[in-house]
Amino acid sequence: MSLLSRLPSRSFALLGLLAATGLLYAWGLGASDWANSFYSAAVQAGSHSWKALFFGSSDAANFITVDKTPLSLWPMDLAARVFGVNAWSILVPQALMGVATVGVLYATVRRSLVAFGPRTATGGALLAGACLATTPVAALMFRFNNPDAMLVLLLTLGAYALVRAQERASTRWLMLAAAFVGLGFLAKMLQAFLVVPAFALVYLVMAPTALRRHLWQLALAAVTLVLSAGWWVAIVAAVPASSRPYIGGSQHNSVLELALGYNGFGRLSGDETGGLGNTNQDAGWTRMFGAELGGQIAWLLPAALVLLVAGVWATYARHRADVAPWSEPPPAPGPDVSQPSSALRGEGASSIVPGSAAVASSVALGSTAAASSTAAGRTTTASAAGPGTATTASSTDPGPTTTASPTDLDPATATSPTDPGPTTATPPTSPGPTHRAGPTAEPDVVARATYSGPSLRTDPGLAGLALWGGWLLVTDAVFSLMQGIFHGYYTVALAPAVAALVGMGAAALWAHAAGGRRTGAGRVDAGQVDAGQVGELDRADRRVHDGGGQSPVGTPGSRPRAASAGRRDGTAAAIVLAVVVVLTAWWSYRLLGRTSSFEPWLRVPILAAGLVAACALLTGRWLTSQDATDRDPAVQRPTRQEPTDRWPADHEPTDQDHPADRDPADHEPTDQDPADQEPTGQEHAGRTPTGPDLTGQDLRGQGTVDGRPSRRRLTGRVLAVGAGLAVAASLAGPAAYAIDTAATPHRGAIPSAGPSAGFGGMRGPGGLPGGMRGGFGGPPGGGARQGGMPQPPNGRFGPPGQNPGTGGAAPGAGGMRGGGVGGGAMGGPGALLDASTPSAELTTLLKQNAGAYTWAAATVGSNTAAGYQLATGKPVMAIGGFNGTDPAPSLARFQQYVHAGRIHYFLAGSMARGRGGDSGGSDDAQQITAWIAQTFPARTIGATTVYDLG
Structure with a gap:
């Protein structure tokens, strides 16, 4: 037997999902070239210097670091050391992180849904994975070299570990969850801690252990969190400032200042020293649904919020169905267990x-x-x-x-x-x-x-919903209300939570709407009831109604009431599911309307598919309830005479009919066992005289009920059509945006997902709309490369040439989405959010005799320096760090470097004047620029002013 033949069918479905995700995320990666040149330059530096790799330096000479902790750079650094510095070695690790995140989310959701049965759990997990893979902002960031890909993977791993910890109150898994979140801090600092409230509260309330053990376990987790997040910070703090690079993004060369200030609470209040000022005037509860962010993350956000509530109800309904028929406690122990009960x-x-x-x-x-x-x-x-x-x-x-x-x-x-x-x-x-x-x-x-299983409080499904719901609500609230720097691609942190809630909520509702419930020991489908259990419950209820004694299985008539409640739950679940499908289809219709020039034919089919899917789901539920009624032995009695312990339909029970009043000795046995008797025409096809046939024939919909064909086959087909159309209507819109995102190269510091016409443009400094979905257009006359051509409409691939509003693409890359202030003309000096693109003449000049200097050149701003560094392969000093507002170096220190012969050229540009005056940061960059202009002669190469400091 081959290995593949031993794999369960769900493994093939998972492999297919992961393969499709990998194809989407790896398709045409090389077209994005350096993507975010700011981080690509740091990868180049790390591939040449282990010290630069550890500290996350922007250049191999270790002058200044990037403005983030360096964990997200390390996989790219190692890949670049093995395969060389190129687009694939930088971006393939990001794509692999995306595939891994989808796989981890699948495993997490499936474990949470196990109480609903393996098929329901697998279906919900596959749906969650597909939702994550097709989220446009996820398709963007798992193809881009920003830290967000690593952050999302680590937080999803943390969620998986917490689900494992909650199941058995495992200290080991809880500490592992804390370690993953701590490592997330080393990827993107305080943003990783947004999930901590949900993680801690879920474990404190829902882990099956005592409160005292809860508390000391959480204390251990807190210690683990601090250690995993703080070890790198402690090492950096212990190394003398003269022996390490300057911490970019800080005003006092402190990593804690960076974490708590510029990358921390300053983002919430907008008070960011050295930042760009308040750049987000659209803060509010509706931000996620606005023109800028709606098409990137909000496709399934309304559905996720509704399904969070519906999933909690469905979990409660499942527990009620599990426990209700068995509400009586077990009988008290007797002195002699050998006596009959x-x-x-x-x-x-x-x-x-x-x-x-x-x-x-x-x-x-x-x-x-x-x-x-x-x-x-x-x-x-x-x-x-x-x-x-x-x-x-x-x-x-x-x-x-x-x-x-x-x-x-x-x-x-x-x-x-x-x-x-x-x-x-x-x-x-x-x-x-x-x-x-x-x-x-x-x-x-x-x-x-x-019946067996956890209580409602410790139910893994409810814990999973609380975990992902807390993740979504806290992160969404922070992103919506923060007043500081905020970019649309940050919302990729919401994608796993949205996808998980959609998968879990839809699966839980489906389990009820399709007629099947997972009770304690196994899944119970409509009509799939053991004959003995049915007979005992029926007889017990009849005895109680006739005054014959206490029902041994609960209150009188508990089974009919439980069955009726189950049917009501199934109908309610189908209605909610249909409403969610219609709501999602309508919202997709609205979002696609914002990009009227992008696939205009797609809107109406999505809306129509949603309506048809809702009708099919409701019809399937009606057929299911009718089929369950026809098959329920308690509702429909056999037409032949019942055995001695049953009553004909027209017989009024008397006291003599009770088994307690019958003498077994008076019963005349027959020579033939009832199971061996041949059924007559009056009997149900596929049934025995004592109850429904349990060979599985009726359960598969192949028998008849009272001479009528079973509805099970038709019901299954209707529900399958409804489910397929529901998934298609829900995912068609985001999938189209995700494919468009993957088909278009992206560059710059602020990328954006989906077709360019779908958004109002990313915000630039000062809250002004961007020129190209991400910033101001560059000033005219920046020295465009030959062959430059305007970007074609809708962000599509254009003819060979370059878009003059974006920077850094090689000839023939076609239309490309960038994002940034000073999108700059090609061949120009670059600006705050776009890398410079030196001409061939300037590149040759910078390479000449570069080995005699520590830095081949110096310029203001990390992105400007990154373009020159990537083009030449030589270290370039980024004066003032990312924004040009860091006090690194001071004028005196820069003069020392020049007099010592460590810097060859200074390259002026639009960032040369710095931004210290309006940001609260340092104005050292302005002072350095003024001193150079007064001291050294200048010449112009292309669009760049060059000062020879050697």
Whole structure:
């Protein structure tokens, strides 16, 4: 047998999902070239210097670091050391992180949904993974070299570890979750801690352990979080400033200042010393749905919010369905467990059937209760030791034996320990394989054998919903209300939570709407009820109504009420699911309307598919409820005379009809076992005289009910069509945006997902609209390269040439989406958010005799320096760091470098004047620029003013 043949079908589905995700994220990566040149220059530096790799320096000479902690750079650094510095070695690690994130999300969601059954769990997990993979901003950032890809992967790993920790109150998994979040801090600082409130609260409230243990476990997790996040910070603080690069983004060369100020609380208040000032005037609760962000993250956000609430309700409804029929506590232990229970002594818990006799006993919770019956020379025994124990069935003669466990998730695939083939439950009086709990088993034994599982508080599904819901709500609130620097691609941190809530909520509703519920020991589908359990419940309810005694399985009529509640839950779930599908389709229609020139034909089919899907789901639910009514033995009685323990439909029960008032000796056994009798025309096809046939024929929809064809096959087809159309209507819009994002090269510091016409433009400094979805257009006359051509409409690939509003692309790259202030003309000096693009003449000049200097050149701003550094492969000093506002170096220090012959050229540009005056940062860059202009002669090469400092 080959390895592939041993894999379950869900493995093939997962592999297909991961393969499709990898194709989407790796398709045409090289077209983006350096992507964000700011980080690409740091990767180049790290590939030449281990010191630069550790500190995250912008240049191999270790003058200044990037304005983030360096963990996200390390995979790219290592890839560049192995494969060289190029677009693929920089961007492929990001794509792999995206594929890994989808896989981890699948595993996390599937574990949370396990209580609904394996098929439901797998379906919900696949849906969650597909939602994440097709989120436009995820398709952007997992193809880009910003730190967000690493951050999202680490936080998703943390969520998986927390789900594992919550299941068994595991200290090890909890500490691992804290470690992943701590490493997220080393990727993007305080943004990683936005998930901490949800993680801590879920574990504190929902882990199955005592409060004292909760507290010390969380204390250990806090220590782990500090250690995993702080070890690099401690090393940097311990190294003398003269022996390490300057910490970019800080005003006092402090990594803690960077983490808590510029990259921390300053983002919330807008008070960021050395930053760009308040650049976001659109802060508010509707920010995620606005023109700038709606097409990047908000496609499924309304559905996620609705399904969060609906998923909680569905989980509660499942628990209610699990517990309601078994609401009575187990009987008290008796002094002599060998005596038959009261239910068997005369209350009809065991039926006297021709050819069989029954004895049953029950003991306290934690001991063993057993019931046995002998029929046709066979003995069947069912035992349970309370919730969480197994039920076994055995036979006294050779034949297959079935063992059933509360953890058996799919009864249809259960196999016998002695028979490798599949087994099916059969009526208790028929010879053949043994069954689970038959009519001779004591009802509370059946209850304990059937229901097991966690309480509602510790339910893994509810914990998962709380985890992802907390992640989404806290992060969304912070992103919506923060007053400081905010860019649309930050919202990729919401994508796993949105996808998980959609997958979990939809799967939970589907489990109810499609007619199947996962009860404690196994999934119970419509009509799939053991004949013995049905008979016991029916007889118990009738005895109570007639005053014949206490129902052994709960309050009078508990089963009919539970079944009715289940049908109501299924109908409500179908309605909510239909509403969510229509809402999502309508919202996609609205979002696509913002890009009227982008695939205009797509809007109407999505809306139509959503409406048809909703109708199909509601129709399928109606068929399911009708089918369940037709198949319910408690509702529809057989037309032939019932056995001795049942009443004909037109017979009014009397006291003499109670099993307690009948003498077994008065019963005349027949020579033929009822299971061997041939069915007559009056009997149901596929049924035995004692109840529904459990061979699986009716359950597969191949039999008939009262002569009418079963609706199961039609119901399944209608529901399948509805589910398929619902997924298509929900994912078509974001998938189209994601494909367009993958098909278009992206560069610059502020990338944006989706077609360019779909957004109002990323905000530039001062809250002004950007020129190209991400910033101001560059000043005219910047020395464009030959062959430059305008960007074609809609962000599509254009003819060979360059877009004069973007920087750094090689000839022939076609239309490209950038983003940044000073998008700058090609061949110009670059600006705040765009890398410079030196001409061939300037590149040759910078390379000449560069080995004699520490830095081949110096210029103001990290992005400007990055373009020159990537073009020449030589270190270039970034004066003032990313914004040109860091006090590095001071004028005096720069003069020392020049007099020592460590800097060859100074390259002036639009950033040369610095921004210290209006940002609260340093004005050293302005002072250095003025001193150079007064001291050294200048010449112009292309659009760049060059000063020779050597």
